[in-house]
Amino acid sequence: MLQLFYPLSKFIPYDCYQDVFSINYNKLYEDGKRIILLDIDNTLIPYDVILPTPEIKALVSELENIGFKIILISNNNYKRVSVFAEALGLPFVSNALKPFGRGYRKIIKMVKPKSNQEIIAVGDQLMTDVLGGNRFGIDVILVRPVKKKSEIWYTKLNRLNERQVLNGFKRRYPDVYQKIEGITK
Ligand SMILES: [Mg+2]
Structure with a gap:
């Protein structure tokens, strides 16, 4: 059995969607979110x-039109992330080391939000x-992975841990479990 170092509650997403295109971004803006x-x-x-695909490009323009500031945050390397970010004209943090603090601290310094709830x-x-x-203290929307097959080994390892979190949710937060199962089926 793998050991989790954080309480189960730290793994609960703010909301869950099938993909980035089905998120209600206007609602997020109304709720005070300003940075994505x-x-x-x-x-x-x-x-x-x-x-980025044309759909992703269109989504980015749509979000900027609503008034959001967008920043890409990835654990992948500089080359991969910078090529993708430049094609969209977006700021980015590569090698972010999520779930650790490096990338988040960099971004908070960059955008200086009034509160991380923004x-x-x-x-x-x-x-x-x-x-x-x-x-x-940043809310996170979970989406279904677009293509699991090409995942690299450490992501596959994370998926095993994820199974453990989901089993925990099943017992302690059945409503959260249902919601996540709803998008991953
Ligand atoms: Mg990912």
């Missing part, structure tokens, strides 16, 4: 895709995106 942190791999595109993050992993945001 987007994970790249398996949130926006699969690991084996290099550049930030909403979007990602596909409980162990990195959700835990990482929650550790900093």
